[in-house]
Amino acid sequence: MDLLVVLTILIVIFALAFDFINGFHDTANAIATSVSTRALPPRTAVMMAAGMNFIGAITFTGVAKAITKDIVDPFALSNGAVVILAALIAAIAWNLITWYFGIPSSSSHAIIGAIAGAAIAAAGFNSLNYSGFVKILQALIFSPLIALSMGFLVMSLFKVILKRATLMTTNQRIRRLQVGTAALQAFTHGTNDAQKTMGIITLALIAVGWQTTDDIQMWVRVSAATAMGLGTSIGGYRIIKTVGGKIMKIRPVNGAAADLASASVIFGATLIHLPVSTTHVISSAIMGVGSAQRVKGVKWGVARKIVLTWIITMPSVGLLAAICYLILNLFF
Known part of the structure; x- marks a missing residue:
């Protein structure tokens, strides 16, 4: 079999594996609050x-097309198939490591950092599409800050609306609301996170010359969505434990406020075709909700560890992807 065909098949398999892992790694964040409040x-x-x-x-x-063309130029990517395969291997390894230790790290940061790292190893810093890459970085940096503010505002609004309600009545009503907010959260997660795998597969198809536009083919959409759904069905109870309980003690009203705040930020990013980290957005929304409730109620020590993971993910996985590329390049 032609080497290019083998590489492309490997890329599709690893991309869907990444999506599957993303499903049980990141989707746990989307349902963590509804599970923790029962x-x-x-x-x-x-x-x-x-x-x-x-x-x-x-x-x-839209997000898939941004991943396809905004990090590197797919039509000018040197040794593109090996670059993408190296990036996928590095991102999968990082996701599994952070999942094992229950750290809510970002799959988005992992794959974006991995693509950049592998591309730099292959063709230097000029291989990056700086205008698009900076736009993506801005979205990843500012979306948690927006989510923090949104969480604070939504929780403050809930406090005014529910000021005279009894605790028992409030909890019963909000738990019903949380079923809807958890579903909305999972939907918005799919609109943004699954798009990244679609973009990677399309990037590979362009890099090997099997596609000449950035259109996302239907088989790519369905296969990525299916992998994400199957991964989600496995669950991510380690991450649920961290996000749903270790940042702050979550009551139903806190969970609903965090879900609404983070879902609005994620879906807003999807509408303007920007990839964001659902992990960062949801964790930040919970911190914002906790701050509106009681600043000292947020376990800032755990929050600091999560933020530290956010900071180190891209450079660490980028270096790992560069090493993977250099090793793969010996064989391909």
């Missing part, structure tokens, strides 16, 4: 999230 039992929450992720994934393609 609005939904874990199995029900996971299965609902799997379905909503699939629907969200096949609905939009």
